[in-house]
Amino acid sequence: MKSESFENWLRNIYKTQDEEISCTECFDLVSRFVELEVSGESAAAKMPQLKQHLDQCRACRDEYGTLRELRRLEDEGEAPSVDDLRNSIR
């Protein structure tokens, strides 16, 4: 394990809560979380349990990151087209 990974893992150990939401609950709530973020609201303050799950769960965090980025580009009118994306794949 790399030192940075170890440090992050150690931090996550200390951030562990007795009760944490599941991946299914995260999936149910994540679109709301992204919408709050895109609209400039403090998603983490309004949905702390979801934020905590995202900090702990790499799979859910990866999905959230993609969703947020796509949603942000869409909001800015910069979302790539299907053709652009096809051409970007070599």
Next chain:
Amino acid sequence: MSNVRTNEEWLDDLRASGAVQEAAIADLRNLLLRTVLFFFSRNLGDLGGLARDETLQLAEDCAQDALIAVMNHLSDFRGDSKFTTWAYKFAVNIALMTARRERWKGVSLDELSFSDDSALFEWMREDKSRGLVPDQSAMQSEVGETIREVIERDLTDKQRQILIMMVFNEVPMDEVVRRLGTNRNAIYKLLHDARRKLKSGLQERGFEVGETLALFSAQG
């Protein structure tokens, strides 16, 4: 005109019949395909074993699976986000699972679960005393030993196996789920329980968060 529908219009059109429904489904499928391609384009390393045509076909398959998932879950949409944002998450989820499966398909379960104790704690055994006074260096070693003790003594076999796969061998959750025939919630729970034991073990020995993190974040 996929980008001008309101949430209500999406639901109405997708639940309609005939040409209205067909148009809505075609628009939705195109948006889901874009979502899958968006994910693939940012994770091409996972798809390195595929030719371009195969990747594009895989994207089409994922988009179709996502479309079916969205249509099956329409009644779950609560209206607390844009409908399209809600729909995209199905496509992202399927794209991620597919990409990770491609990335790890040549690796055996034994390799994913491999635990060489000497390698496992290799990083902790390295000399990290640089910049630390002797007391801090000794405390760092104690933290490492505490973690090792908890893993070896307090974790169940299953918790230890999952921890080794995901934390030490960095195997993605969905690949662990697929190989062990389980689901994300079960794996998350195992890791959560392991973290709780590790947190308790560290705190019982007096290693509080700020002090402990400072020991390891001080490394150059």
